[in-house]
Amino acid sequence: MRKRESRQLQSKTEVIEALGGERAVAALTGASYKIVENWKREKKIPGKYYPVMIHALRRKRLNAPDTLWNVVTPAMRRAEIGDKIAQQRARMAS
Numbered sequence: 207m208r209k210r211e212s213r214q215l216q217s218k219t220e221v222i223e224a225l226g227g228e229r230a231v232a233a234l235t236g237a238s239y240k241i242v243e244n245w246k247r248e249k250k251i252p253g254k255y256y257p258v259m260i261h262a263l264r265r266k267r268l269n270a271p272d273t274l275w276n277v278v279t280p281a282m283r284r285a286e287i288g289d290k291i292a293q294q295r296a297r298m299a300s
Contacts, residue, residue: 215270219246221259224268234262253277 215221225231228242235242235255245251251259256275263270272279 212264212267212269215263215268218251218274221251221263221270221274222246224266225259225262231259234258250274250276 215224222228222231222242222245225234228239231237232239232242235258237255251274253276256272256277259275260270272282
């Protein structure tokens with residue numbers, strides 16, 4: 207059996223719609239409908255909702271960039287540290 211690939215969502219609106227809209231996301235996260243509606247206008251979705259929303263997306267074989275949420279994932283942290291190390295090495299080499 208062939209494993210179905212996950213589809214990559216690109217925006218907060220796509221994420222909310224893929225999870226069933228504002229009311230469904232409010233029920234999923236425990237946030238009010240108004241709060242979920244406001245996420246479309248805000249820069250990022252609050253990080254405390256990241257685990258439950260990512261889990262729900264993955265169950266639907268969907269994915270979204272971590273940068274849509276106000277979180278720092280281990281991968282983001284490793285990349286940040288890697289950049290700092292590269293800068294440090296460049297300074298030491300010159």
